[in-house]
Amino acid sequence: MAGSAGLYLAIARGSFRRYSTYRAATVAGAFTNTVFGFILAAGFLALWRTRPHLGGYDTGQAVTYIWVSQALLVAVAAWGGGFQDDLQERFRNGDIAIDLQRPVDFLGWWLAGDLGRAGFQLLTRGAVPLTVGVLACHARLPHSLLTWPVFLLSVLLSLLVSFGLRFLISISSFWLLDSEGLRALMVVVSMFMSGMLLPLTLFPQGLRQLAQALPWAALIQAPCDVFLERGSRVPGELGAQLLWAVVLFAAGRAAQALAVRKVVVQGG
Template structure:
């Protein structure tokens, strides 16, 4: 565990050196937050002040919490593992005295921790000043909300890892990455709350892990669901983590065997 902690902290420190990129990320995140907030607020105004249970303040909160989660969950995906597979560097990773998934998860947590603090919270504070935020009334919602963020990052990591591990069998994964990210950003509720979906699309979304990445932490942190319901949502997140972890382990094992067959 100490090795993984050192990897996590080293990754965190590494990203603290990218100050210009951090400032650019804060600016971009804030601008897109304003654009998204204006669109959602216009929709609510046209609906008469409320849309599927969302008031203007709740919709604005939804946007700013979503912007805060954008970088930590890496909503646009990563391609590092896929690149290492194609370049053959994955053979070295598999020989390390550390779990392959544990190694990259530690790096993910280091990046996500920095992104949340440096690129997630500042835009949310800007949003609080410009539009206000709806906050939970029950103090228990705050620690539960932090837990849902950690679980959301884990679910997002495993989903992205499955796409990357497809590189063992697919020579070019960019198309798959684009498709996955498009579906994820829609069904996770990042673009609009899933309660705004038509019934058939809402049913599909709820049978996927994607709402656990965005919709769940936002619902808990904004107070739309109480602690009792939050515990149920945490259970759903945990179940998806187990399912995706098993799938990733199976894919990794099969991919490692294919490398051996090819002489890798």
């Protein structure tokens, strides 16, 4: 058991180091997230000045929401990517057959690597825009120190939900051979249903209830509300995140078990 844990930790460390080598891309990405943070914060300020407390957020909370969402955007892979790019390439060249023969859990291997990637992105493309938002736009930090561990738990759950969604999309390649169409569809859904563009509380009632019931709300909306210390909403959102993480991992396990009964490799 300890050996298995050490293996997955080594995979996560290796993924962290791998992404840390792309220094120019990291700097450019952090700069881009920060620029978009300023643009979106300006738009939110204009909107909230005309309609204070829109969606249950005051102006300071609305601005903070933008900077927290920008900090999480890449780590939770709200636009997809991460391990999906590597896994799709392995489907294309047939190396997926080798992956299935490794003496290590297939899902666990990719999860460990994705958590290593996400950890690096949080420390770089996450910390930079949030720090700029606090210093330049008066984004609010949590009032209670106890909020920080709860926020980190919520972020971890959002990473697990994100992985579960992307794993299901990726594993569809066992049947489709190419999951690019589903990935594109997921990006569109994620943009609107995760709270990436607007807090879900701003949606019309029916659409808001639907969005809050779907797993994408766990990616951005839930951790942002935890960071903003939105009291009564926090336990329910944490519970929903945990529920979706369990459901998606169970679905991923089931899909993997079904898929490997008959593996079709492109080109042979």
